[in-house]
Amino acid sequence: MASLRLILAILSAMPAAAQTGDGLKPLTPRERELNRQSFELVWTTVRDQHWDPKLNGVNWKSARWRTLPRIQRAKNMDEVRAALRRMLDSLGQSHFSILPAEVYREIDLSEPGGGQPPVASPGGGPAAASEKRQEECVTGIEPGMVDGQAMVVRVRPGSPAQKAGVRPGWILEKVDGVVMRSTGDVIGAAEIQEKERYQVAAIEAWLQGPLDKEVEVDLLDGTLQRRTLRLPRMRPEGRLAGFGHLPAERVWLESRRLPYEVGYVRLNVFLDPEEVMPRFEKAVRECLPCKGFIIDLRGNPGGIGGMSMGMAGWFFRRGGQRLGTMRSRFLTEDFEIHPRPETFTGNVAVLVDGRSASTAEILAAGLQDLGRARIFGTPTAGAALPSQILKLPNGDGFQYAVASYVSRNGKKLEGQGVAPDTIVSHTRASLLDGKDAVIDAAVEWILKEK
Amino acid sequence: MKRLLAGMFFFGLGWSQRPVGRESLPDAKSLVDRHVQESGGWEALQSVRTLIVRGRISFAELGVSGKVTVYEGEEGETYQVMELPGAGKVETGNNGDVEWERSTIAGPKIVRVASVPGGLLRPSALRGLSLLPSVKMETIGLDRVDGRPCYQVRLSPPAPLPAQTQCYDRDSGFLTRTSLSIRLGDSTMQVVTVLRDYRDTGPVKNPFVTETQMPGQSFRIDSDSVHVNEPLPPEALDLPEDIRILAARKKDDMRTLEPEDDPDRPKLRRKKKR
Numbered sequence A: 001m002a003s004l005r006l007i008l009a010i011l012s013a014m015p016a017a018a019q020t021g022d023g024l025k026p027l028t029p030r031e032r033e034l035n036r037q038s039f040e041l042v043w044t045t046v047r048d049q050h051w052d053p054k055l056n057g058v059n060w061k062s063a064r065w066r067t068l069p070r071i072q073r074a075k076n077m078d079e080v081r082a083a084l085r086r087m088l089d090s091l092g093q094s095h096f097s098i099l100p101a102e103v104y105r106e107i108d109l110s111e112p113g114g115g116q117p118p119v120a121s122p123g124g125g126p127a128a129a130s131e132k133r134q135e136e137c138v139t140g141i142e143p144g145m146v147d148g149q150a151m152v153v154r155v156r157p158g159s160p161a162q163k164a165g166v167r168p169g170w171i172l173e174k175v176d177g178v179v180m181r182s183t184g185d186v187i188g189a190a191e192i193q194e195k196e197r198y199q200v201a202a203i204e205a206w207l208q209g210p211l212d213k214e215v216e217v218d219l220l221d222g223t224l225q226r227r228t229l230r231l232p233r234m235r236p237e238g239r240l241a242g243f244g245h246l247p248a249e250r251v252w253l254e255s256r257r258l259p260y261e262v263g264y265v266r267l268n269v270f271l272d273p274e275e276v277m278p279r280f281e282k283a284v285r286e287c288l289p290c291k292g293f294i295i296d297l298r299g300n301p302g303g304i305g306g307m308s309m310g311m312a313g314w315f316f317r318r319g320g321q322r323l324g325t326m327r328s329r330f331l332t333e334d335f336e337i338h339p340r341p342e343t344f345t346g347n348v349a350v351l352v353d354g355r356s357a358s359t360a361e362i363l364a365a366g367l368q369d370l371g372r373a374r375i376f377g378t379p380t381a382g383a384a385l386p387s388q389i390l391k392l393p394n395g396d397g398f399q400y401a402v403a404s405y406v407s408r409n410g411k412k413l414e415g416q417g418v419a420p421d422t423i424v425s426h427t428r429a430s431l432l433d434g435k436d437a438v439i440d441a442a443v444e445w446i447l448k449e450k
Numbered sequence B: 001m002k003r004l005l006a007g008m009f010f011f012g013l014g015w016s017q018r019p020v021g022r023e024s025l026p027d028a029k030s031l032v033d034r035h036v037q038e039s040g041g042w043e044a045l046q047s048v049r050t051l052i053v054r055g056r057i058s059f060a061e062l063g064v065s066g067k068v069t070v071y072e073g074e075e076g077e078t079y080q081v082m083e084l085p086g087a088g089k090v091e092t093g094n095n096g097d098v099e100w101e102r103s104t105i106a107g108p109k110i111v112r113v114a115s116v117p118g119g120l121l122r123p124s125a126l127r128g129l130s131l132l133p134s135v136k137m138e139t140i141g142l143d144r145v146d147g148r149p150c151y152q153v154r155l156s157p158p159a160p161l162p163a164q165t166q167c168y169d170r171d172s173g174f175l176t177r178t179s180l181s182i183r184l185g186d187s188t189m190q191v192v193t194v195l196r197d198y199r200d201t202g203p204v205k206n207p208f209v210t211e212t213q214m215p216g217q218s219f220r221i222d223s224d225s226v227h228v229n230e231p232l233p234p235e236a237l238d239l240p241e242d243i244r245i246l247a248a249r250k251k252d253d254m255r256t257l258e259p260e261d262d263p264d265r266p267k268l269r270r271k272k273k274r
Helices: A002-009 A029-049 A060-073 A077-089 A101-107 A125-131 A180-189 A195-207 A273-285 A306-315 A359-369 A428-432 A437-448 B002-012 B028-039 B042-046 B125-129 B241-256 B265-273
Strands: A097-099 A141-146 A149-155 A171-175 A215-220 A226-231 A239-243 A246-251 A253-258 A262-267 A292-296 A322-327 A332-336 A347-352 A374-377 A387-391 A397-401 A404-407 B051-059 B064-072 B078-084 B088-094 B098-103 B107-113 B136-145 B148-156 B164-169 B175-184 B187-201 B204-214 B217-228
Touching (some): A273 A306, A292 A437, A306 B107, A347 A437, B028 B164, B098 B241, B136 B175
Parallel strands (some): A292 A347
Antiparallel strands (some): A097 A397, B051 B064, B078 B088
C-alpha cells in the first residue's frame, strides 16, 4: 500500500490539452445514444468524484436538466462538446474539459488486447503515439507579452530566427499577415483565467506549423524599423515525453552557471522525470558551494506533481516538511519534501510568470511558504488542480479535477496563484540590451542576501 | 504477497461463530478451511519462506502501466519495484531496520527506522497464526464476484487490525474478493481487491491476477511468474546508498534529539495543535 500512496502522491495535473476537430458531421442515432451515455458519465463523475461534495456551490441537478436537452438536441459533435463544456464551466474551476476523440486518441494508452494492460514501449507510449501526428515546428522565436505588446523575449541559439538576425525586444507585429496585437487584445479583454498563457499560446500557434513551410513575420526592431522576414521552421527543442493520459510534450531543461557563482535551471514542463530529475540533480550537485540557485519556471504549465517534491528535496536537510496538501473527497495527501543526502544551503530564487501553472505553482508556493525561496516575476496562472482523463462512451476524453490543493500555509492556489515577493517583468529596453530583468533581480537579491 | 497469504490465513483460522438465523449458509471456518485446502493445505502454506513475483501493474485511471517485481525474504523483509514508462522507478523496501520509499519523481524517503534491530519486521505467517483465537468470523450472505456466486465471510480481528469482508467462491472454494477500510494519511477509504486465476506455484496456489478498486483509483497486477522458496538475488534486500545515508542520519537524530525537538512531522503537528 505504501507504493500506492506514493503513486497517488505523484499525481498532478496538466492544463487542458488542445482542442481540435471539425465535429460538424450530422449525428447518427447510435452516436446520439453514445452522447447521452457520455453526458451521464460526465455528470455522475463530477457528482461522485469532485473533492467538494457541495460542488463549489453549484446546483448540479439543475445543471443536469439544463444540459441534457442541449445534448439531445445537438446536431453535431461540436454542439455536444459545447453543451458539456458549458456545464463544466459552471463549476468555475480549471482542469474540467472535454477532449475531442481525435485528441484523446493521441494520448490514449488503453489496451487493444481485451483487458490486458498496455505495455508501453521504451520512451513512453504517449510519446510514441504522438510521433504519428505531424508535429508543430517552430522558428526559434519565444514570444511573450511585454507592456501589452507581443514581443520576442528569447531567440533559440542556432534557430532559423537567430540566423535571420531576430533579437529579443523586437515587437511582433504580424505573423502570416495576422496582427498579433489584435490577437493579444482579444484574449486580454476576455474574462478568462490564465490570460497571459492563452495570449502567448495564441501567438505561438501562429508561429508554429509544418516543417516544410515558411512563415512570414513582420517585426519592429530596436529602432522601430519594420522588418519582414520569411523564416523556415525547425523541430522544437526537447525530448518528446508523456505520462499516462497527460498529453505528450517536448521537454527540455536548461542549466548553466551564471556569473557571481549562481546556478540556474530552467524547465519548460514537469514531465519526463527519468531524464529531467537526474539532470536537475546534476545541476544542483555541481553548484553545492554556489551563493545562490535560480529555478526558472516561467512559462511552465505544470505536469507531474510529485516532481515538485523531488526537486524541493535538494534544498532542505530535515524531513517532516511539506509543500502543501492535496485533498480529494476520499484522501488527504501531503506533498512531502524528501531531503537528499546532500543539499544546497545557499539562497534560492524561483522565477514565475502568468504562464506558470499547476506543479510550477505548487513548487513555488511551497518554497515561498517555507521561507526557503524568494519568488520573482509576475503572479502565476492560478490553475493548480490535480486532474485525470477518462474515456467517454462517444470516444471523447473527459478531463476532471480530482482534488483541491492548498499550499503549506493554507493558500488556495486555484484562481489566486502565487504572488511573487518581488514583482518584476521583462521590459523592451532590457530585452534590447540583451538582459533578462527577472534573472537580474534574482541575482541581485542572491548577492545581497546573506 | 506472502503477507497477503499470511493475512488471509491469519484471518481465516479464527473460531467461527454461527450466526443466528443463517443456518442455510456454510460455516465460516469451513469456508476458510476449504480455501486453505484448495491452496495446498496448512503445511504447504507454513512452508513458504521466500517469494518472488514478477508481473505487470496498470493504473487504469492514470493510463500508466509497467513492470512490477516483489521480493519477500525469510524474515519478512520486502523489496518492491515498479518501473513505469514516463515516471521511472517507484521502490519500497523494509529490511526490518529501515522502512523506505524511493522514486525517480519524488526522491528518497525514510518512512521509519527501528529502535531495535529487526524491529520493523511484520508478523510472519507462523507468528500471525498465534493470534487466530481472537479473530471472530461469521458467514453473512451470498454474493457474486465476476458473475460467480460466493459466500461472504465477515472477519473481525483484534485492534488495530481492520475488519474485512471476504468472499469465497461457492464452486472452487477459493477466496475471490476482500473488502476492507484502510487509512491513508488522514483519510479512510474502502479498498476492494478481486483475486483471480489461481495457479500452482510450488507448494501452494496463488492468484495470478489481482484487481484493486478504491474511490477514484484502481490498479491491476498480472503476474507473469510467482516463485516460492527460491533464493532471492543477494542484493535484492540491500539498502540503496542514499537510503543508507538518510537512515543513518535519522538514527542519529533519534539519538541526539530530545523527543520534543524531533523534526518528524507527526510530533510537530501535535505540538502545533497544543
